[in-house]
Amino acid sequence: MSSLDSITPAEPARQDQAIAVPTGAGSGSLSTEVSFRRARSAAKRQTLRDMGLRVASVITLVSIWWLLSLFFPPSLVPKPWDTFAEVGVIVTSGNFFTEMGATLRRVLVGFGLAMIVSIPLGIFMGTLRSLESFFEPPVILGLTVPGLIWAVLAIMFFGLNETSAYAAVAVTIAPMLAISIWQGTKSIDKDLIDMSKVFHAGAWSKVVDVILPQLISHILAAIRYGLGLAWKVVVVVEMFGFSNGVGYQVVRGFNVFSMKAVLAWTITFLVVMIVIEFGLIGWLERSVTRWRPRVEAWRR
Amino acid sequence: MAYVRVDRAVKFFPREDGSEMLVLDGVSFDAKEHGITCLLGPSGCGKSTLLNAIAGLEKLDQGEIEFRVPGSTLHPTSHIPDLPARSPKLGYVFQDPRLLNWKRVEDNLVFAFKGMKIPRESWQGLLEKYLSLVGLLSFRKQYPLYLSGGMRQRVGLARGLAIEPEILLMDEPFSKLDQLTARQLRQDTVDICARLGQTTMLVTHDVEEAAYMGDRIVIFSSRPAHIVEVVDNPLEATKRDLDDLAFIRFKKRLLQTVLKLVDQEGV
Numbered sequence: 001m002s003s004l005d006s007i008t009p010a011e012p013a014r015q016d017q018a019i020a021v022p023t024g025a026g027s028g029s030l031s032t033e034v035s036f037r038r039a040r041s042a043a044k045r046q047t048l049r050d051m052g053l054r055v056a057s058v059i060t061l062v063s064i065w066w067l068l069s070l071f072f073p074p075s076l077v078p079k080p081w082d083t084f085a086e087v088g089v090i091v092t093s094g095n096f097f098t099e100m101g102a103t104l105r106r107v108l109v110g111f112g113l114a115m116i117v118s119i120p121l122g123i124f125m126g127t128l129r130s131l132e133s134f135f136e137p138p139v140i141l142g143l144t145v146p147g148l149i150w151a152v153l154a155i156m157f158f159g160l161n162e163t164s165a166y167a168a169v170a171v172t173i174a175p176m177l178a179i180s181i182w183q184g185t186k187s188i189d190k191d192l193i194d195m196s197k198v199f200h201a202g203a204w205s206k207v208v209d210v211i212l213p214q215l216i217s218h219i220l221a222a223i224r225y226g227l228g229l230a231w232k233v234v235v236v237v238e239m240f241g242f243s244n245g246v247g248y249q250v251v252r253g254f255n256v257f258s259m260k261a262v263l264a265w266t267i268t269f270l271v272v273m274i275v276i277e278f279g280l281i282g283w284l285e286r287s288v289t290r291w292r293p294r295v296e297a298w299r300r
Numbered sequence: 301m302a303y304v305r306v307d308r309a310v311k312f313f314p315r316e317d318g319s320e321m322l323v324l325d326g327v328s329f330d331a332k333e334h335g336i337t338c339l340l341g342p343s344g345c346g347k348s349t350l351l352n353a354i355a356g357l358e359k360l361d362q363g364e365i366e367f368r369v370p371g372s373t374l375h376p377t378s379h380i381p382d383l384p385a386r387s388p389k390l391g392y393v394f395q396d397p398r399l400l401n402w403k404r405v406e407d408n409l410v411f412a413f414k415g416m417k418i419p420r421e422s423w424q425g426l427l428e429k430y431l432s433l434v435g436l437l438s439f440r441k442q443y444p445l446y447l448s449g450g451m452r453q454r455v456g457l458a459r460g461l462a463i464e465p466e467i468l469l470m471d472e473p474f475s476k477l478d479q480l481t482a483r484q485l486r487q488d489t490v491d492i493c494a495r496l497g498q499t500t501m502l503v504t505h506d507v508e509e510a511a512y513m514g515d516r517i518v519i520f521s522s523r524p525a526h527i528v529e530v531v532d533n534p535l536e537a538t539k540r541d542l543d544d545l546a547f548i549r550f551k552k553r554l555l556q557t558v559l560k561l562v563d564q565e566g567v
Contacts, residue, residue, distance in 0.1 A: 191398055198355050198392040199415040199463070209411055213402040291402040291443040 078260045086264035095249075096268060103238065103245045104272070106162070107230045110169025114226065117170070118177035119219070123211065125178070126185020139182075142175035147233040155240055165237045172233045173226040180225070184218030185211065216288050223281060231273065303368050304331040304354065304388075304467060304499060310362035311349055323349055325524035326363070331467075332516040332532070336493055336500040340510040340558070341520025347503040350525075351469050354501065355392055367467070389416065391465030391498075393473045397452040399444040405455050406431070406440040409462050416463045430462035433492055450481035457489065461496065468493070470502040474509065486513055494537045507558055511551040512540055519557055529557055 062080050069077045090096045125132045125139075151168045158164035188211060196210045238247025246269050253261030311324040323346040331337040339347040352358040354365050367388045399408050406427050413423050431437040434454040444452050453473060460468055473489075474482035490513055493500050504510050510517045515537060519528040531554065533540075540547050 191394070191396070192400070194357055195392070195394065195398040196411075196415070197357060198390065199412040199459075200417075201411065201415040205411070205414055209400060209403070213400070216402075291404075291445060293445050 075257070075259060078263065083260055083263050083267065086260050087267050090264055090268060099244055099246055099249055100268065100272060103234055103247070103269075106165040106234045106237070106245065107169060107227070110166045110234070111173065111226060111230050113166060113170040114174040114177055115223075118174045118222075119181055122178045122181025123185050123207070123215075125182040126188075132182070135178075139175045139178050142171070143179065145172075147172040147229065148236055151233060151237045151240065155237065160241050165234060165242070168237050169230045169233050173229045176229060177222045177226050180218050180222035181215060184215045188214045220281065220285050220288075223284075224277070227273075227276065227281075231269070303333045304501065305329075305366040305368075306331075306350065306354070306363070307366060308363040309350060309353065309360050309365070311346065311353065311358070312361050313349075322524035324360070324363075325526045327520075327525060327527055328363075329518045329527055329530050331499055331501050333499055334497045335515030335537075336490070336502055336513050337516045337518060338510040338514030339501065339503045339518050339520060340507065340514075340554070341505065341525060342522045342558075342562075343505050345520050345522045346525040347505075347520055348471050351471050351501065351503050354467075355390055355469055388466045389463065391460035391463050391468045393457050393460040393468070393470040395472045395475060397444065397449075397456040399452060399455055399459075401444045404441050404443055405436060405447075408444070408455060409459050412459050412463050418463065426462050426464070430458045433461065434458045434488065450477055450485065453477060453481075453485065457485070457492075461492065464496075465498055468498050468500040470500065472503055472505070475504070475506070489513065490537055490540075507555050508542070508551055511547065511554055512542065517554060519554070519561075521561055528561060531557075 065077070065080050069079045071077075074082070121135065121139075125135050147168070150172045154164040154168035154171070158167060192210050192214075193206070196206050201210065234245070235247035235250065238245035239251045242248050246265055249265045250262055253259075253265060305328075307328050309324045309327040310322075312320040313323050315321050327346075327350060329337075339350065341347050349358060353360050400411060403411065409427055409430070410423060413426065418426070427440065428437060431440055434457055436451060436454055436458065439447060439451065444455060447455070453476075457473065460470070470489075474485055477485065486509060502513060504513075511533070515533050517531045517533065519531070520526070521528050534550060535546060
């Protein structure tokens with residue numbers, strides 16, 4: 001019955017996918033499997049090349065740093081390997097895990113709070129016009145208030161404790177998350193909503209099966225921006241007088257004017273960020289978008 | 301035993317300048333029970349609007365859509381409990397597949413099962429029955445974007461059928477497919493509908509499609525739409541052959557009615 005489909009690929013853009021292979025009703029899965037395998041090995045080559053380019057990019061950056069260090073005294077631009085040695089000291093002394101742990105906890109708690117508030121808020125703003133009008137001014141205003149000011153306000157209100165760190169992070173990034181999800185919700189496919197109405201989908205199923213999957217790419221982008229913003233705010237909060245965290249350590253380096261310490265703490269920070277970005281979020285993205293064929297014919 | 305009667309349906313659409321445009325101008329007809337009723341008319345004449353009104357997606361401004369659904373279930377094999385007489389179980393096949401691309405083929409059907417409150421025990425049987433009916437059983441674990449356009453439309457068809465609707469609504473389901481795929485799917489759909497015997501309404505602007513698929517053809521004028529003619533197909537569903545003389549004669553007769561309509565528009 002489906003043999004006709006194979007000789008008439010309806011979407012030329014995807015001919016290189018499984019559909020271009022002749023598929024009898026029964027033998028379909030076999031030939032699909034072969035073309036999948038071919039696609040997978042091509043993808044592997046692509047990944048290797050991308051990795052190589054990323055490594056080259058890092059090497060270039062370190063080389064530029066090294067060149068700069070030739071022209072400036074070590075108190076201003078320390079040698080890269082001296083700084084890396086300092087990173088080694090920080091990590092092996094066990095200091096790193098407690099300080100980074102404290103910072104990570106503040107980021108994640110604040111980030112989680114912001115997500116819990118802004119995902120439903122964004123969805124409601126995208127679906128209900130009245131809520132959109134009501135919440136638009138505070139969200140836009142919230143977006144324009146600098147993170148530093150939120151940090152000051154939170155510390156004045158809650159005092160120097162964990163709550164103020166959580167609050168500052170959450171309040172700074174929540175408007176950004178809400179805007180991203182609000183705009184995403186406005187762009188969802190109305191035809192699919194009609195479809196779900198025709199088949200009497202319940203409210204829960206409409207949200208979980210129809211709306212949220214269409215927001216995935218918006219949510220992932222929001223997570224990336226949100227985490228980036230959260231790091232920046234949390235360091236500022238910690239500089240204000242917390243006695244632990246990466247921000248506190250950077251201030252300590254600043255107070256003794258040790259460029260090496262400041263840079264070393266920044267690097268540890270960057271490494272953790274990269275692990276989260278490429279490892280955790282990359283994995284999350286791959287696992288929630290498995291349904292999407294990775295055809296990027298328009299990219300070079 | 302499940303019939304649909306459209307009675308003096310009137311529908312206005314708001315224009316951008318605030319005035320109203322008459323889309324359906326007192327449309328009345330009966331759908332053929334257990335058969336396929338084709339709503340044939342020029343593009344943009346309001347056929348799809350009427351179908352959406354039947355599906356409950358739009359409201360009519362005047363007139364009524366009457367359903368009569370028996371107290372007993374329609375199909376002897378049905379797994380679906382009885383519904384009250386005023387809300388028949390509707391299946392819908394859209395012009396584009398409208399699948400949830402993030403769900404596997406079988407989960408797209410399950411989405412409809414959940415919505416229609418079909419008991420979980422019968423899901424497996426329904427999945428196997430209707431996916432093999434459209435020839436896609438071996439693709440049940442595949443994601444829609446890995447399938448061809450024709451196969452995706454088949455999934456949409458399977459979803460419409462698998463809830464075992466008393467009334468199946470189809471809105472130009474083959475118009476976006478290439479000629480060969482469309483032809484194959486038309487033939488398959490006629491066979492499947494003849495076997496299952498639900499009442500089906502199919503919107504089309506293709507005269508040949510109407511002649512081939514319709515047991516009854518309701519011809520719409522262009523906007524504002526009224527009914528020009530209701531014709532019952534003299535040929536039985538299984539005996540229609542695109543090359544057969546009797547079929548060609550019937551197609552010509554329909555075409556003449558439609559062409560006359562176009563001429564009148566021109567004057």
